[in-house]
Amino acid sequence: DADVTQTPRNRITKTGKRIMLECSQTKGHDRMYWYRQDPGLGLRLIYYSFDVKDINKGEISDGYSVSRQAQAKFSLSLESAIPNQTALYFCATGDFRDELEGYTFGSGTRLTVV
Amino acid sequence: TQLLEQSPQFLSIQEGENLTVYCNSSSVFSSLQWYRQEPGEGPVLLVTVVTGGEVKKLKRLTFQFGDARKDSSLHITAAQPGDTGLYLCAGVSGGTSYGKLTFGQGTILTVHP
Numbered sequence: 001d002a003d004v005t006q007t008p009r010n011r012i013t014k015t016g017k018r019i020m021l022e023c024s025q026t027k028g029h030d031r032m033y034w035y036r037q038d039p040g041l042g043l044r045l046i047y048y049s050f051d052v053k054d055i056n057k058g059e060i061s062d063g064y065s066v067s068r069q070a071q072a073k074f075s076l077s078l079e080s081a082i083p084n085q086t087a088l089y090f091c092a093t094g095d096f097r098d099e100l101e102g103y104t105f106g107s108g109t110r111l112t113v114v
Numbered sequence: 115t116q117l118l119e120q121s122p123q124f125l126s127i128q129e130g131e132n133l134t135v136y137c138n139s140s141s142v143f144s145s146l147q148w149y150r151q152e153p154g155e156g157p158v159l160l161v162t163v164v165t166g167g168e169v170k171k172l173k174r175l176t177f178q179f180g181d182a183r184k185d186s187s188l189h190i191t192a193a194q195p196g197d198t199g200l201y202l203c204a205g206v207s208g209g210t211s212y213g214k215l216t217f218g219q220g221t222i223l224t225v226h227p
Binding site for chain 1 (some may be wrong): 119120122123125144145147149155156157158159162164180202204206212213214215217218220
């Protein structure tokens with residue numbers, strides 16, 4: 001099994017619909033992150049969580065919400081999807097106890113809003 | 115807001131050529147990481163540089179962290195088609211946000227046989 005699992009891998013939804021992207025990790029890390037990737041813009045941080053009780057907004061949180069259901073689970077919701085939320089979404093985990101350690105990313109969810 | 119400017123955005127070269135990708139910021143980072151991403155997958159960590167002036171080598175890849183810890187470069191010697199992919203630099207924040215990454219825009223590298 002992958003260290004970070006994202007579901008679904010692909011999703012097409014209609015404008016105005018609510019959609020949830022799910023993420024689970026088996027690394028045992030406290031910290032989890034949601035990023036959005038658009039061509040030419042790299043990865044931009046949507047939300048991050050340093051532990052189950054700690055949720056923080058990233059640079060592009062408007063239109064999104066998150067839920068940290070457990071140490072291993074961190075879900076991202078689009079309350080009312082709009083076309084400019086069409087993107088590749090990545091969940092990641094990493095605790096930097098070793099400063100050389102990086103994030104472990106999931107394989108991504110490709111979301112299309114029509 | 116911390117920003118990382120990565121250049122060039124696109125690089126198309128022939129097998130055997132050398133190349134350098136740059137990552138620049140006005141902010142100081144605790145450390146800097148380089149990731150490589152292939153289509154349909156998430157980014158995978160290549161290296162972390164921590165100390166100003168540090169140079170790390172990974173086979174044909176050489177990574178350098180600037181003395182002021184604001185910029186970094188990735189140099190590939192004798193590029194091969196297997197090097198094709200998206201390369202991302204990421205600055206690691208310190209302080210209360212320790213561990214939060216800020217990514218550059220990415221460099222799409224294509225190495226032609």
